[in-house]
Amino acid sequence: xxxxxxxxxxxxxxxxxxxxxxxxxxxxxxxxxxxxxxxxxxxxxxxxxxxxxxxxxxxxxxxxxxxxxxxxxxxxxxxxxxxxxxxxxxxxxxxxxxxxxxxxxxxxxxxxxxxxxxxxxxxxxxxxxxxxxxxxxxxxxxxxxxxxxx
Amino acid sequence: xxxxxxxxxxxxxxxxxxxxxxxxxxxxxxxxxxxxxxxxxxxxxxxxxxxxxxxxxxxxxxxxxxxxxxxxxxxxxxxxxxxxxxxxxxxxxxxxxxxxxxxxxxxxxxxxxxxxxxxxxxxxxxxxxxxxxxxxxxxxxxxxxxxxxxxxxxxxxxxxxxxxxxxxxxxxxxxxxxxxxxxxxxxxxxxxxxxxxxxxxxxxxxxxxxxxxxxxxxxxxxxxxxxxx
Numbered sequence: 001x002x003x004x005x006x007x008x009x010x011x012x013x014x015x016x017x018x019x020x021x022x023x024x025x026x027x028x029x030x031x032x033x034x035x036x037x038x039x040x041x042x043x044x045x046x047x048x049x050x051x052x053x054x055x056x057x058x059x060x061x062x063x064x065x066x067x068x069x070x071x072x073x074x075x076x077x078x079x080x081x082x083x084x085x086x087x088x089x090x091x092x093x094x095x096x097x098x099x100x101x102x103x104x105x106x107x108x109x110x111x112x113x114x115x116x117x118x119x120x121x122x123x124x125x126x127x128x129x130x131x132x133x134x135x136x137x138x139x140x141x142x143x144x145x146x147x148x149x150x
Numbered sequence: 151x152x153x154x155x156x157x158x159x160x161x162x163x164x165x166x167x168x169x170x171x172x173x174x175x176x177x178x179x180x181x182x183x184x185x186x187x188x189x190x191x192x193x194x195x196x197x198x199x200x201x202x203x204x205x206x207x208x209x210x211x212x213x214x215x216x217x218x219x220x221x222x223x224x225x226x227x228x229x230x231x232x233x234x235x236x237x238x239x240x241x242x243x244x245x246x247x248x249x250x251x252x253x254x255x256x257x258x259x260x261x262x263x264x265x266x267x268x269x270x271x272x273x274x275x276x277x278x279x280x281x282x283x284x285x286x287x288x289x290x291x292x293x294x295x296x297x298x299x300x301x302x303x304x305x306x307x308x309x310x311x312x313x314x315x316x317x318x319x320x321x322x323x324x325x326x327x328x329x330x331x332x333x334x335x336x337x338x339x340x341x342x343x344x345x346x347x348x349x350x351x352x353x354x355x356x357x358x359x360x361x362x363x364x365x366x367x368x369x370x371x372x373x374x375x376x377x378x379x
């Protein structure tokens with residue numbers, strides 16, 4: 001399993017943070033445009049899902065898969081959205097990525113952004129320590145290393 | 151399984167079949183004044199605030215005192231909001247539930263899926279990505295397959311929330327059977343719609359043989375997946 005990239009959006013659709021690790025293809029758009037497109041897709045997808053759902057939902061969207069990647073989605077109660085793209089080869093031992101996103105929120109975002117006085121919550125995150133902690137965390141994951149060369 | 155949508159290459163919905171749609175409905179008798187806050191949304195009366203007793207925000211008024219609602223009015227022509235605001239009408243029995251999709255909404259959702267499909271492949275971090283194949287949510291799972299000629303087939307199925315982890319493990323063989331089901335549906339389409347001389351391509355499918363064999367195929371697939379787990 002490989003991790004391609006991570007987007008963090010706030011409730012208004014601003015992209016607070018973007019980082020890529022093993023991404024092999026760019027979308028051909030300016031980064032700003034790509035964030036808008038991604039947020040727009042998630043927004044419509046959420047409305048699509050609530051309407052299609054046969055029963056009432058709690059968490060709503062969990063993930064989405066194509067033949068090349070899998071998009072994992074986690075939304076906090078405050079509307080903060082964590083989106084991570086991974087490849088689709090899921091080993092049985094791989095942890096649930098949604099739980100992993102929750103972990104990033106809980107032990108990295110809350111600790112180093114929310115508790116950091118210098119970070120404005122509605123502005124893109126520029127904190128060096130957040131950046132470093134997140135990078136270490138992602139690179140330290142067992143699933144990060146197992147790159148399937150295809 | 152909940153249903154099947156067939157979308158043509160232009161994003162138009164050409165066939166839709168509902169199967170086992172379970173309905174969420176709550177009926178409750180209220181006294182004046184009503185604790186719930188209702189609003190008009192999309193020509194329907196929707197709960198805006200005051201979630202209680204299984205009535206959730208977003209549920210619509212389905213019936214009042216046993217008379218079904220049609221849009222903002224009851225079947226007998228009375229306006230729902232006026233009825234609820236008048237004290238003489240109380241106690242009042244209101245039935246709430248998840249709004250049922252109208253045909254227009256289904257057509258709109260099909261078009262929406264078509265564009266989401268395209269955006270998902272554009273945003274791919276890896277080269278040569280297809281569009282959406284599976285969408286997983288906490289209440290259902292949607293499988294989609296695109297045929298060589300650009301048509302879409304969507305099946306959406308139920309996920310049991312309580313054993314979702316278990317489901318994920320067993321899901322692989324089961325997922326295989328979903329692909330097989332989609333393929334089988336395409337065969338039915340080719341056999342009973344395309345080979346029908348009265349069927350014109352890209353138009354909604356109205357063909358009895360197609361309906362019956364599709365239904366049969368769905369029921370058979372369901373029996374098989376229940377047997378398998």
